[in-house]
Amino acid sequence: MYYTIGEFAKKVNISPHTLRFYAKEGLLPFVERSESGIRMFKDEDFEWLMIIECLKKTGMPIKDIKTFIDWIMEGDSTIDKRLDMFKKQKEAVEKQIAQLQETLELLKYKCWYYETAKNAGTCAVHNTIKLEDIPEDIRLVKERLKKIHSLY
Amino acid sequence: MYYTIGEFAKKVNISPHTLRFYAKEGLLPFVERSESGIRMFKDEDFEWLMIIECLKKTGMPIKDIKTFIDWIMEGDSTIDKRLDMFKKQKEAVEKQIAQLQETLELLKYKCWYYETAKNAGTCAVHNTIKLEDIPEDIRLVKERLKKIHSLY
DNA sequence: ATAAACCTGAGAGTTAGCTCTAAGTCAAGA
DNA sequence: TCTTGACTTAGAGCTAACTCTCAGGTTTAT
Structure with missing residues (x-):
C-alpha cells in the first residue's frame, strides 16, 4: 500500500509543501520513489513522522533531527549516540516543563490579582490589601516574586 | 535611582540591543527619558520586565504583549480585558504542559528502547522481545502509540 | 579639553521554519 | 486523446524575534 505525497499529507496532517521541505532538509531519506520520480510513502513511514514530530515538539532544530535520522539509517553502530540523544532530550x-510550571504559578497569581481588582473596580485595592486576605498559595508566589526582585 | 540602558540590561540579563528593540515595538512606554533623550530605567521597571518575560515564556507574540502593556497604561477601565487575557494564557x-508530558512519555519509551538495544548490541532485539519483558509503564506508552498509528 | 565609553535612531542582516510560485511532468477518468 | 488535477524541483517570499552596523550625540574621567 503506497501513498502519494498528498494522501500521506492528509494522513499525518502536515501539508505537502512542508513534507517536501522536510525532504529537502534530509528528514525523509527513507521515502521510496516511483520510476518517474514520484514519492511513494508507506504505512510504516507514519512511525518515522511520529518520531520527527516528537523531536520537533521538544524544540529540537531540524538540522539535529536530520543528524538523528541519519544515525538510524546508519544502523546498529549508532545505538549509543541515539540513546545519549534521547537522554539529553528527555532532560x-x-x-521545559519545570519552567512552564513556574510561569503557570505567575499566571495564577495574576489571575487572582485581576479577579480581586475586578471585584474592587480598581487595581488600587492591592495597595491596601492585608496579607491575611491573600490565599495561601497566592501569597507564596507573591513572596517568591519579591525575592527574585530583590536579588538584583 | 536611575539606570542607563546598559546598566539595566545587566540587571535584567537582556542585551541593550534587545531592550531597544522592545522599546521600538512599544513594549516599554513607561521608561522615562533625560532631557537629552537618554532612557532612564527605574527599579520598578524591573517588574514590568518580569511580566514581559513571563508572557514571552508562554509563547505570546510581542504584538499581543504590547496590547496588554497598552491596557495597563490605560488604567482600571481595562481590568476585565487583562483578566481574560491571563485566564486564556493560563489555559x-x-x-503546553500536558503536551510536553505526552512528549516526555514517548522520550522515556525511546530511552528504554535504546537501553535495551544497547545491551543486546542490536535494535533487532525488539522484533523478538516478549510483552512480559517490557516494564509496565513502558508497555502502556507502547500501546498508546500503536493506537494512534491505527487511527489513520 | 579630550579621549574613551556609552548613548541615540534608522535601518540592514540573520536564522528558523515554513509557505508559496512557476514551469514543467505525470496519471487517471470521460 | 484530452482534460484535469496532482506530482516534480528550484527558488523566491514571509514572519518573528532578534542582532548588528552606522553615523552621530552625550557623559565621564583624567
Whole structure:
C-alpha cells in the first residue's frame, strides 16, 4: 500500500509543501520513489513522522533531527549516540516543563490579582490589601516574586 | 535611582540591543527619558520586565504583549480585558504542559528502547522481545502509540 | 579639553521554519 | 486523446524575534 505525497499529507496532517521541505532538509531519506520520480510513502513511514514530530515538539532544530535520522539509517553502530540523544532530550523537556510550571504559578497569581481588582473596580485595592486576605498559595508566589526582585 | 540602558540590561540579563528593540515595538512606554533623550530605567521597571518575560515564556507574540502593556497604561477601565487575557494564557500554558508530558512519555519509551538495544548490541532485539519483558509503564506508552498509528 | 565609553535612531542582516510560485511532468477518468 | 488535477524541483517570499552596523550625540574621567 503506497501513498502519494498528498494522501500521506492528509494522513499525518502536515501539508505537502512542508513534507517536501522536510525532504529537502534530509528528514525523509527513507521515502521510496516511483520510476518517474514520484514519492511513494508507506504505512510504516507514519512511525518515522511520529518520531520527527516528537523531536520537533521538544524544540529540537531540524538540522539535529536530520543528524538523528541519519544515525538510524546508519544502523546498529549508532545505538549509543541515539540513546545519549534521547537522554539529553528527555532532560531538556523535563526542564521545559519545570519552567512552564513556574510561569503557570505567575499566571495564577495574576489571575487572582485581576479577579480581586475586578471585584474592587480598581487595581488600587492591592495597595491596601492585608496579607491575611491573600490565599495561601497566592501569597507564596507573591513572596517568591519579591525575592527574585530583590536579588538584583 | 536611575539606570542607563546598559546598566539595566545587566540587571535584567537582556542585551541593550534587545531592550531597544522592545522599546521600538512599544513594549516599554513607561521608561522615562533625560532631557537629552537618554532612557532612564527605574527599579520598578524591573517588574514590568518580569511580566514581559513571563508572557514571552508562554509563547505570546510581542504584538499581543504590547496590547496588554497598552491596557495597563490605560488604567482600571481595562481590568476585565487583562483578566481574560491571563485566564486564556493560563489555559494555554496548561495545554503546553500536558503536551510536553505526552512528549516526555514517548522520550522515556525511546530511552528504554535504546537501553535495551544497547545491551543486546542490536535494535533487532525488539522484533523478538516478549510483552512480559517490557516494564509496565513502558508497555502502556507502547500501546498508546500503536493506537494512534491505527487511527489513520 | 579630550579621549574613551556609552548613548541615540534608522535601518540592514540573520536564522528558523515554513509557505508559496512557476514551469514543467505525470496519471487517471470521460 | 484530452482534460484535469496532482506530482516534480528550484527558488523566491514571509514572519518573528532578534542582532548588528552606522553615523552621530552625550557623559565621564583624567
